[in-house]
Amino acid sequence: MTALVQHWRNGAVFAGTSDRTAPVSNPATGAVTGQVALGSVEDAREVIAAAAAAFPAWRDTSLAKRTQVLFAFRELLNARKRELADIITSEHGKVVSDALGEVSRGQEVVEFACGIPHLLKGGFTESASSKVDVYSIRQPLGPVAVISPFNFPAMVPMWFFPIAIATGNTVVLKPSEKDPSASLWLARLWKEAGLPDGVFNVLQGDKTVVDELLTNPQIKSVSFVGSTPIAQYVYATATTAGKRVQALGGAKNHAIVLPDADLDLAADAMVNAGFGSAGERCMAISACVAVGPIADDLVAKIAERTTGLKTGDGTGDADMGPLVTKAHRDRVASYIDAGEADGAKIVVDGRTVQADGGEQGFWLGPTLIDQVTPQMSVYSDEIFGPVLSVLRVETYDEALELINTNPYGNGTAIFTNDGGAARRFQNEVEVGMVGINVPIPVPMAYYSFGGWKASLFGDSHAHGTEGVHFFTRGKVVTQRWLDPSHGGLNLGFPQNQ
Template structure:
């Protein structure tokens, strides 16, 4: 990748380029950082290392956060009309190039390209919602709330905000948050998962091309060092997090202890109940789609299915029949389900099967 200090032109980032470094991003340009520490990024379908992601030091994190803090006063004072125009530009660019982003997601997460495109589309829904932010930022006025006392309210941006996002949706989850934050006049520091960090840089380049001023959208790569600096740095006024429940508890406790507004969304395990009068073919289809979509790495993956009455054996048989037809493989090929994101994650999932068998369950589908 090459960058200039001026308006960036979005380029397709090749996730297969060996030896590439996925850097931080601030002031609308790449920032290599000074720590010298990196972590490998792999293609889950092949196991090949496709790059090294920079792991921020405290000093690197502060440099990125300082850029967001420096950009905040001017962005806060930018008119709603100008802010909205940038959001519209981003929306149009994203819509035209979402295929590029989907391929990047597949190359680093493993989910099939159609799943990745669906993820981008879900994120784009929030971008489109943010295009109407002007109406949503209106305040209120109540005349004579008490005798000769009027009450008014206004909505103002809080300042630089942090986003700590998970590996399973490297585009959608950040897009839950940053379109609204930016449209409302805040500046953003996004800390993506180190497992699939390239999508964040691609979106940063797109923002630059859309005309977003330098320092408004920034990317901080890294691990716990980067997270802790976001949670404790006084310039960061709010945090949004999605991830496991233990880390959500840590993020909430640490962030609020340092005076920040914190939104910490922990792990979810969806359950399903199938009643005796259900359409079992439809139920089986729904269970397979829920269990294996996005490589099973999402909160909507059904973790427990309760069959009511005497339908369990028939339902299990229908689910087995459908599961046997699934093509598991490279997400860029004609596959129904891609590989799990890392070998460590694969081994963790396999351990659940062993635990179930150890508890007395019968393994119906294996391998």
């Protein structure tokens, strides 16, 4: 009998009433390792009710005590992150070193949230009028929902819930049903850190519970990361229901390589950014734009590095693991088929990879496709797999137009030794996150993560100061005290309580 991954409500696992489940697999073997509960509307309402009931007390908890819990969570996570990485590898397939990197990047947001007393400071104006003072404060929203994708089952939720909790909200996390176990591990860690029951909850499920989160009046905001069509649906549905929404969608990330670039460094970057985590990253480089006469040399250097990569079980010494499901593996492979049929040149073919893992694993090796044109589906669609397309253009202006006319605007990069060209690029490119000789420009936690155009729906990016503002509402107080008085004796040194 396989294990059942359940919900988490009020500090304990919660079986729910639904008898629907979905299989959870090990992508490196293809074996079903468990079942995840697919909650009903009634299950969703019970979990949401727990978050709503816990909100008043957590909202009124002092910043000093909230911060103590955050620090405790940070220390526990740091000490035991290998446990979480192993869970991620077993259900997602990414190699353990990549999973550890995911946890570390999520932990940066936890550390950022530990500074919440400073981040929530308001302004104060004394005697704005005669004996009248004016000051501003920021207050939490209430119960909030986080709907996270399969590709980062720990990092993406940690973009949101540390800040939401630190600012006084309660959280309902809906993880992907493809790799749900990390969410329960995190819930248990919060409990161990001293977080009161009901402040952090986990709701397993599919569209049934998502729709309840989007429309239930007790949920005050929705944070979502996923494909653009679903992000559009989440944004439209939740805003219609009167909620605050940050919905991060898909991407088609380009890297421009100019003729003056160091081609060895650029080739290394293309391999790292194109094939890390089997390309299942919203910040993966999937389109390499070679400018001018360097294309042949660049393609050769990328191919040389690609053919030396080892694909296999993420628990071993592989460079790249399997894709998350067989259906996704087959979908990605179909784009390679289409590119070949459209006349592109398959330089390195991942469809024939000999992987170090189970015969039934969801394997697809690194794939390099040259002479791709914008009309091909291998370029126009977000593939979300280990497929790097090379497009050839003659000028910088052609490369820039290619990026700016693309419907997505998540991340981009330029490789050059020309400071003027780099400065022009960062100014002119219509993309939210820009790397200059940096292939994966994911910002640090004290900045905010998010794209432009069809890569973001809503006004707020993730984490950083934008995250703090998203999870709070501003309030301005105007006060007059005609007869102030003080009383009571306490000779002890003042302390935060």
